Each structure stands twice: as C-alpha cells, then as structure tokens.
Amino acid sequence: MASSKERILDSFESILIRDGERAATMEAVAAAADVSKGGLLYHFPSKEALVDALGERLLALxxxxxxxxxxxxxxxARYYVRTSVFEDSGLDRALVAMARLAQQGHPKAQQNFALIQELWLETLESALGSHTVARAVKLMGDGLYYDAAFFAGSGSHQQSSDEMEQLLELVDLLQSPQRRDA
Incomplete structure (x- = not known):
C-alpha cells in the first residue's frame, strides 16, 4: 500500500487530469486520498507544495x-517516436497533470514542463547531430503523444504496428547522413 504522502500526490495528480486545476482544492485532494485535511497539511502545507512535489516526480520520471x-x-530518435503513445504510465500521468497546470499559467509547472522538453530535445540533438532534425523528430513524437493523450475515444485512433513502422522509417530517413548534411 502506498504511503499517505504518495496517495495524496496520486490523488492530486488524478484530480488535475480528470477535472483540472480548479477542482484540485486541498479539500478535494484530502477526500480523494482518504486522509484528513490535517494529514494532508502535514505532508503538503500548501497547494504550491503539492505542485512542487508533482514537479519533482515528473523530473525524476x-x-x-x-x-x-x-x-x-x-x-x-526511434525510442522517442515509438514511445510517444499514452499508456497511462506514471510518466504519462505526471506529464498530463503538469500540462494541465501549465495550461493555466502556473509558473513552476511551465518551468518544469519547459525543462523536460529541452532535455528531450537536447538528447535527440546530441544523438542526431542536428537541431533541425532533432526538432522534427520531437515534433513527430509530440504530435503522436498529443493525439493519443488528448483525443483518446474521440474518433482518433492509436497507431497500428504497420503505421508506427512507417513513421519509424521516416525517422530513419530524417537521420540519414545525406539528410543531416543538407
């Protein structure tokens, strides 16, 4: 069983994903985590402390x-595109929850989200040797993730294995030596 602190953070994350920042009140988080408000405040004295802990979780993941x-x-490059599907993993949940905060203009959430995006882009650029190619690969993966995470059940579809393989072939073309020199 998860510790009270982890249950509280999990509940905060779930409320953000399901209902957004406005619904993620201290009272709602305490109720969802099945702890008293005093128990919540013991671990997280403010909503900012919850945001900070969620940011730490996201950075670690x-x-x-x-x-x-x-x-x-x-x-x-292939890893980034291949794993750009929403699987409801810990990383997926933390990303979507942080994105909900960032969309509302929360400064720490925006900073954490920007940092993660920069780190992924730097990793791709280091491997590919080109900022432009790295950005194209990242945008391809981000588009797949966005489609899977935010449009699930709305008529969009998950990539079939054949479609994913075709996309990975495009990644291979983008990172071929002839393309990088162009």
Whole structure:
C-alpha cells in the first residue's frame, strides 16, 4: 500500500487530469486520498507544495525516460517516436497533470514542463547531430503523444504496428547522413 504522502500526490495528480486545476482544492485532494485535511497539511502545507512535489516526480520520471532513450539499441530518435503513445504510465500521468497546470499559467509547472522538453530535445540533438532534425523528430513524437493523450475515444485512433513502422522509417530517413548534411 502506498504511503499517505504518495496517495495524496496520486490523488492530486488524478484530480488535475480528470477535472483540472480548479477542482484540485486541498479539500478535494484530502477526500480523494482518504486522509484528513490535517494529514494532508502535514505532508503538503500548501497547494504550491503539492505542485512542487508533482514537479519533482515528473523530473525524476523524465530523467529515467531520458536514460532509457539514450540507452535504446535502436537509438534515441526511434525510442522517442515509438514511445510517444499514452499508456497511462506514471510518466504519462505526471506529464498530463503538469500540462494541465501549465495550461493555466502556473509558473513552476511551465518551468518544469519547459525543462523536460529541452532535455528531450537536447538528447535527440546530441544523438542526431542536428537541431533541425532533432526538432522534427520531437515534433513527430509530440504530435503522436498529443493525439493519443488528448483525443483518446474521440474518433482518433492509436497507431497500428504497420503505421508506427512507417513513421519509424521516416525517422530513419530524417537521420540519414545525406539528410543531416543538407
């Protein structure tokens, strides 16, 4: 069973994803986590403390993802595109929750979100040797993720394995030596 602190943070994340920032009141988070408001305040004395903890969670999960991206035998570009699907993982949930805060103009959320985006782009650029190609690969992956995360169930579809393979072939074309020199 998760600790009270983790349950509280999980509840904050879930409320942000499902209902948005306005619904993520301290009272709603405490109720969802099945703790008293005093128990919530013991671990997180303010909503800002919850945002900070969510940011730390997201940065840690993103750092792990960056390690996996760098170590992937097919390379970071293929990894980035191939894993740009919403699977409701811890990273997915933290990303969507932080995006909800960033969309509302929350400065710390915007800073954390921007940092993660920069780190992924730097990882791709380092592997590909071109800022432009790295940005194209990142935008391809981001578009896939956006489609999967925000339009699930609305008529959009998940990529079939054939469609994903075709996209990965485009990634290979983008990172071919002839393209990078152009």
């Amino acid at each position: 993103s750092a792990r993802d960056r390690e996996l991206m760098t170590a992937d035998p097919e390379g970071p």
